Amino acid sequence: MEKETTIYDIAKLLNLSPATVSRALNDHPAINSNTKRIITATATEMGYRSNTFASNLRRQRTNTIGVIVPRLNSNFMSTVLAGMEKVANKSSYNLIISQSLESVKKEVANAKTMFNSRVDGLLVSVAYDTEKTDHFDAFTKKGVPLLFFDRVLDHKQGTSIVIDNVKAGYEATAHLIGQGCRRIMHVTGSLKRNVYIDRLEGYRLALLEAGLPYEEELIRMTDLSEEAGIEAASHIQSMAGRPDGLFIANDFCAVSCMSALKRAGLSIPSDIAVVGFNNDPVSTVIEPNLTTIDYPGEKMGEVAAQSLINHLNGTMNIQTTNRIVLHSELIVRESSLKSAIF
Amino acid sequence: MEKETTIYDIAKLLNLSPATVSRALNDHPAINSNTKRIITATATEMGYRSNTFASNLRRQRTNTIGVIVPRLNSNFMSTVLAGMEKVANKSSYNLIISQSLESVKKEVANAKTMFNSRVDGLLVSVAYDTEKTDHFDAFTKKGVPLLFFDRVLDHKQGTSIVIDNVKAGYEATAHLIGQGCRRIMHVTGSLKRNVYIDRLEGYRLALLEAGLPYEEELIRMTDLSEEAGIEAASHIQSMAGRPDGLFIANDFCAVSCMSALKRAGLSIPSDIAVVGFNNDPVSTVIEPNLTTIDYPGEKMGEVAAQSLINHLNGTMNIQTTNRIVLHSELIVRESSLKSAIF
Structure with missing residues (x-):
């Protein structure tokens, strides 16, 4: 077995103290970033295995x-x-x-x-x-x-x-625009989370590109539950300017919304086109089958x-x-x- | 705070040794079952808290x-x-x-x-x-x-x-018989497991009661996956005596089987009536909505x-x-x- 590279080997080669090498590899603020870069590159070249690994060897693995x-x-x-x-x-x-x-x-x-x-x-x-x-x-x-x-x-x-949630949100929205939708509602989750804020950003970009206005009243922040889908459907029915497109950031919520809209007599996609998110198996059970983002x-x-x-x-x-x-x-x-x- | 009852208190009351009480409460084979019964009843009456509890107090709780x-x-x-x-x-x-x-x-x-x-x-x-x-x-x-x-x-x-899986299996099957089904296929999981063997037993009992034969070729043991549902559907189409009823021990498998049967041009329930199991939300997404066992x-x-x-x-x-x-x-x-x- 080949001998394990240590911080001493790296220190010797670079003519630095082992402490400096150790600090650099642990991203210590006292070491300047240029030195860090050199030390990290040398360590990688020498096949050095990180401190974390070494400390894992020392402590008991579970x-x-x-x-x-x-x-x-x-x-x-x-x-x-x-x-x-x-x-x-x-x-x-x-x-x-x-x-x-x-x-x-x-x-x-x-x-x-x-x-x-x-x-x-x-x-x-x-x-x-x-x-x-x-x-x-x-x-x-x-x-x-x-x-x-x-x-x-x-x-x-x-x-x-x-995944690139901005791109996915953009593609979902641009697809609806391509199908002739001009008033697209977006039902989403907590905007504290990257996944939802990014999808919303993609939605905004697609509208912008198509010259369509971004309207606050078309954005619904929910918990994306089944109930949220039903509530979105009843809200849609009560709106003066009913949306003709719907982009929902979760398939199960989209499916419950679609079911409620169908029960209310709306036709999908002719009255309102729907896109979900996740490619959940339920998306091919609902009729019509749900357009969605395949999430790997x-x-x-x-x-x-x-x-x-x-x-x-x-x-x-x-x-x-x-x-x-x-x-x-x-x-x-x-x-x-x-x-x-x- | 009231003083905790110990095995010594129980032993004293019953005029037995503490060791006998302890063994009885731990279901030790050396103690005869009659003595065990008396000791357990006395312990419960005196509000004795089990050894397990005591040993939990001794060891560190997480x-x-x-x-x-x-x-x-x-x-x-x-x-x-x-x-x-x-x-x-x-x-x-x-x-x-x-x-x-x-x-x-x-x-x-x-x-x-x-x-x-x-x-x-x-x-x-x-x-x-x-x-x-x-x-x-x-x-x-x-x-x-x-x-x-x-x-x-x-x-x-x-x-x-x-849950009482025998009863649930019986009810599912008896319902299909009540709807006029005479040749009911049962798609189930591993018969090593109580849930599936019990449902099968319920199926058998319902047939027996109705004077219908129990036929091995109508029982399919699968992994109850989506794929198993599709395979069951294609098997059904190839059968000489096609079943007129279908009891599947899992809703998702039932839904994929229904979708495949529908694609093949069969009508549900008129050609084949279907009952699933679990009351999964997908059971109200599929059309027609799926009859099922609500599992709490x-x-x-x-x-x-x-x-x-x-x-x-x-x-x-x-x-x-x-x-x-x-x-x-x-x-x-x-x-x-x-x-x-x-």
């Missing part, structure tokens, strides 16, 4: 990865977890999962539980109302790697795995777990990566096709 | 409950977990969840992870192929209470929370978590209860209504 998610009630989340399990199993890791139920208070408790369970790494998609990352500091201090997926927060120490949940889970495990194994350092963006895709079905030919 | 489930990809399981979270949160417990992915091998690994996470109690719904309870012995030996829900195993030391997932989660927490708090002893059966209900919708009036 081969357990913690996952904190907002809720476990969506097909999207279950496919993400399926992707994580697939990768974790291959490397003999076990997942333990907890739900924040969209509450930062519970997310804090979950983080504590995960920490006490001595997880080797943590994968997080944050709650509706999470604003700070303090509750994850204990992990980063202990060198336990932390990675956000889907609903992410800015965080110096880790990678985020996301399983892929996202795989990439998140693999990145974390690679970091734990020292074959990748997630602290050098800021963001991994996955591909998403508009899937056009009957619910939005106003054009005659299909 | 306020964490472990949950092991087959998969997290169903609405049923997410409502069960929602019920558990509701109760757990009220008592300041946190859940950590893991999936066996229907494999006993992974279930064994999950149990180990949960044990090492020092959970205060464990709630389990077993995998397709689990046959023994050995992997949970470490918990019972340490006095960590164990409770099975939905998919349960015979187990001396704990309670099981279930949230209630099941609440009862499971509450029983465990009561045991931990010493207000109930799950070792004295063998089984808690919850109420389920047939919900009749258009997919099975052959009769003219609706």
